[in-house]
Amino acid sequence: MDMTFAEKILARYSENKDVTPGQIVTVHPDHLLTHDNTAAIIQKIETELDKYGVFSEDLSVIVLDHVIPASSEKTANNHKKIREFVKKFGIKHFFDIGNGICHQIMVEKGLALPGMLILGSDSHTCSYGAVGCFSSGIDRTEAASLMLTGETWLKVPQSIKMILNGSLNKGVFAKDVILHIIGDISASGANYCSVEFHGDIAVFSVDDRFTMANMGVEMGAKNAVFFVDETTERYLNNIGVKKESYTPVFADKDATYSKTYEYSLDDIVPVIACPHTVDNVKPVSDVSDIRVDQCLIGTCTNGRLSDLEVAARILKGKKIHPDTRLLILPASKNVYEQALSKGIIQILIESGGVVLPPGCGPCLGAHQGVLAPGERCISTANRNFKGRMGCKEAEIYLGSPATVAASALTGKITDPREVM
Amino acid sequence: MKVWCYGDNINTDMLFPGKYTYTCSTAEEIKPHLLEDLDPSFAKNVKPGDVIFAGKNFGCGSSREQPVVGLKAVGIKAVVAESFARIFFRAAINQGLLLIECPEAVKSYNEGDSVKLDIDNGMIVVDGKTFSFTKLPKEIIAIRNAGGLLNYTRTKLENKKHNS
Numbered sequence: 001m002d003m004t005f006a007e008k009i010l011a012r013y014s015e016n017k018d019v020t021p022g023q024i025v026t027v028h029p030d031h032l033l034t035h036d037n038t039a040a041i042i043q044k045i046e047t048e049l050d051k052y053g054v055f056s057e058d059l060s061v062i063v064l065d066h067v068i069p070a071s072s073e074k075t076a077n078n079h080k081k082i083r084e085f086v087k088k089f090g091i092k093h094f095f096d097i098g099n100g101i102c103h104q105i106m107v108e109k110g111l112a113l114p115g116m117l118i119l120g121s122d123s124h125t126c127s128y129g130a131v132g133c134f135s136s137g138i139d140r141t142e143a144a145s146l147m148l149t150g151e152t153w154l155k156v157p158q159s160i161k162m163i164l165n166g167s168l169n170k171g172v173f174a175k176d177v178i179l180h181i182i183g184d185i186s187a188s189g190a191n192y193c194s195v196e197f198h199g200d201i202a203v204f205s206v207d208d209r210f211t212m213a214n215m216g217v218e219m220g221a222k223n224a225v226f227f228v229d230e231t232t233e234r235y236l237n238n239i240g241v242k243k244e245s246y247t248p249v250f251a252d253k254d255a256t257y258s259k260t261y262e263y264s265l266d267d268i269v270p271v272i273a274c275p276h277t278v279d280n281v282k283p284v285s286d287v288s289d290i291r292v293d294q295c296l297i298g299t300c301t302n303g304r305l306s307d308l309e310v311a312a313r314i315l316k317g318k319k320i321h322p323d324t325r326l327l328i329l330p331a332s333k334n335v336y337e338q339a340l341s342k343g344i345i346q347i348l349i350e351s352g353g354v355v356l357p358p359g360c361g362p363c364l365g366a367h368q369g370v371l372a373p374g375e376r377c378i379s380t381a382n383r384n385f386k387g388r389m390g391c392k393e394a395e396i397y398l399g400s401p402a403t404v405a406a407s408a409l410t411g412k413i414t415d416p417r418e419v420m
Numbered sequence: 421m422k423v424w425c426y427g428d429n430i431n432t433d434m435l436f437p438g439k440y441t442y443t444c445s446t447a448e449e450i451k452p453h454l455l456e457d458l459d460p461s462f463a464k465n466v467k468p469g470d471v472i473f474a475g476k477n478f479g480c481g482s483s484r485e486q487p488v489v490g491l492k493a494v495g496i497k498a499v500v501a502e503s504f505a506r507i508f509f510r511a512a513i514n515q516g517l518l519l520i521e522c523p524e525a526v527k528s529y530n531e532g533d534s535v536k537l538d539i540d541n542g543m544i545v546v547d548g549k550t551f552s553f554t555k556l557p558k559e560i561i562a563i564r565n566a567g568g569l570l571n572y573t574r575t576k577l578e579n580k581k582h583n584s
Contacts, residue, residue, distance in 0.1 A: 024557050024559045024560070036442055037441075037442070037484075040445040043445070044570060045570070048573075048574065048577065051577075052577055052581075066441075066442060067442050072443070074442070074443045075442050075443070078442060121483055122483050123481065123482050123483040123507055125483075137483045137507050138483065138507065138510060139483055139484075139485040139488070139507060139510060139511035139514060140483075140484075140485050141485060141511070141514040141515065141568070141569050141570060142510060142511075142514055142569060144570065144573075145514075145569050145570060145572075145573040148573055148577060149573055149576065149577070153559060153560075187429055187477055187480060188428075188429070188476050188477035188480065188503060188505070191477065191503055191505065191506065192506050217507075220477060220480065220505055220506065222506055277429055364438040364439075364441065364482075365437070365438050365439045366438060366439050366441065366442060370439075383431075383433075383481060385431045385432075385433040385434070385481060386433065386434065386457055387433045387434070387437050387438070387439075387457040388433050388438060390438075390439045392437075392457040
């Protein structure tokens with residue numbers, strides 16, 4: 001029987017010959033990702049942890065990234081409890097503040113590999129589809145249960161085939177492609193489904209694929225995946241992962257899909273998601289001239305080297321508009337260091353940017369760069385929900401790093417093609 | 421029983437603002453902030469046994485489970501929606517909060533209509549009209565019947581210990 005990517009992975013992990021959509025299977029994931037929420041997770045199972053211990057020291061990957069450095073006594077205490085837990089139970093994969101955003105860490109440290117199954121108590125866990133991994137978000141309670149037992153159930157999803165043909169025009173980036181798709185199929189267009197990207201995927205770097213898989217959840221997807229190719233192999237080789245250490249999974253030729261969509265990449269223009277839903281997508285040129293108070297380049301969606309590089313190309317030797325602010329948020333320490341050595345950080349600072357420590361920063365409104373009532377932010381993040389950046393009377397627009405950098409220059413929403 | 425009625429794409433930030441995610445985790449801490457940015461009257465006036473009706477993609481967004489923990493704690497009997505976001509759906513199973521996916525019932529509902537639930541038989545009655553909904557698979561009902569995932573896991577661990 002020909003199977004989709006999700007069917008093949010779930011068959012492999014549930015030790016079934018084949019599986020069909022709707023079937024419930026029991027799986028043992030390779031890793032469980034948790035972050036600052038680890039404090040709340042372990043609090044639920046204190047007694048059980050003392051009695052039974054953790055299922056495996058190798059299962060958990062814990063990254064402190066959401067509110068770093070701690071912003072209050074409460075968040076400081078959360079971090080403290082997590083560090084104590086890590087020591088007490090010998091958790092092997094722990095990354096303290098400053099290492100970077102959990103999803104970036106998973107991929108750049110080679111913890112998420114092709115053909116693996118990873119669950120995480122964060123909705124953007126779906127990002128690792130960038131390197132051919134099946135990964136999906138779960139809640140805190142389920143993460144607690146997994147820490148103890150190492151297993152959970154998954155429903156085999158229907159799969160959607162997204163065929164992307166052609167190449168990208170100047171000023172158009174992976175972020176525009178994924179926003180265009182979400183605008184087309186809606187924020188619930190892939191609900192419960194596994195999304196597979198097919199077609200001319202060689203157009204996209206691993207950074208690009210990360211951006212697109214990351215936003216799978218913004219169309220409701222369970223996971224979103226790019227199949228392993230030379231681009232993936234080269235990326236993994238560069239981070240020290242040899243081909244022999246992973247087993248990629250590919251969808252079969254005659255697998256069954258619940259839906260198939262086809263997009264011509266040549267037809268896609270720079271787009272922006274307007275308040276307050278990610279599927280409220282318009283061409284940037286239709287909303288230009290809207291003033292912006294804050295511009296954010298970074299996050300798990302667009303905080304990688306290529307993103308900062310594009311911004312630097314636009315901002316080099318120029319100053320941002322005096323009535324706006326520019327925040328830069330590298331996705332990891334590794335990205336930060338590379339951007340420093342290439343002079344990118346220098347360019348961004350000279351243009352007026354403020355660099356924040358590698359982490360989630362202002363994206364979730366818990367600290368750093370919170371908006372005031374009536375303010376407007378243009379961001380490279382993945383969500384523009386009302387209140388997301390800490391104030392329900394503020395507005396958030398989502399675009400590519402180029403669109404955000406162009407907007408920082410002019411102080412209003414600007415099509416990057418005007419300044420590139 | 422009051423029916424609280426909301427639209428499409430009610431996201432986790434509307435249900436429980438992200439800015440409290442790392443400072444509120446117990447039911448008592450969560451309750452006052454429920455639906456704070458969507459409907460400030462909800463937290464003040466919600467009563468045990470009330471029901472929520474909503475459109476498509478209820479609970480989309482973050483994996484935070486405070487919305488589910490909070491809705492369960494204030495005694496919401498069921499959320500009836502056209503569809504749910506998947507992490508929210510799982511979180512509800514794990515906390516034992518009843519979610520009913522029934523677009524026909526939602527579309528039929530008008531403000532003030534009477535609503536009756538017959539959970540065991542998978543029926544919902546809106547203003548005298550009966551709609552059936554698909555019940556969850558038995559593996560999942562077992563988790564809800566155990567009183568949520570952690571109780572289910574505790575029992576599993578106990579049994580394993582006895583058998584080993």
